[in-house]
Amino acid sequence: EAGVTQSPTHLIKTRGQQATLRCSPISGHTSVYWYQQALGLGLQFLLWYDEGEERNRGNFPPRFSGRQFPNYSSELNVNALELEDSALYLCAPSGTGGRYEQYFGPGTRLTVT
């Protein structure tokens, strides 16, 4: 969906480091979802933020965290990186009012070496 941006496009880190990924939503979308797309595993739900609060998280350890800012942009932080964290991380802002389509950004490709 035009307007959803993620940065950086690519990120290379070493095991044990921390990574910060950013997402800027479409205007008017107050919710944001984060997904991990690892090779062979499909898209897995990570986190859901709405109105600045973490509302739900998927089956991921606490070293995956994030936040949502007053302008509804969002960050995903991954601490103590492990090799298996290498994946495409996608944010998906979502509208409200009963329509739950999620519009994905282009993703950040995280490589952990």
Add this chain to the structure above:
Amino acid sequence: GQQLNQSPQSMFIQEGEDVSMNCTSSSIFNTWLWYKQDPGEGPVLLIALYKAGELTSNGRLTAQFGITRKDSFLNISASIPSDVGIYFCAGSYTGGGADGLTFGKGTHLIIQP
């Protein structure tokens, strides 16, 4: 957790042919979405379905929300080269977005000239 079985895993078809793919769930979903993902990009929303039995079209694409709420299918008529990509079904259990989306593993569509 929720499981979505998407089939077929891949399809090799001739340009101009019609395509059909489907998803089944072990439990009820209240929202079904279909996405297409091209290499290096995030998934793009194709069709969203909110009611059991709903049949929705988007150009050459048609999708239906199964009556049992446990399945959905996507048809593509008269395929063209730009239809190549990976198609994902996705469902929301709560319908309110709180659980994120559960994704199928994708159908890889390959069109032979």
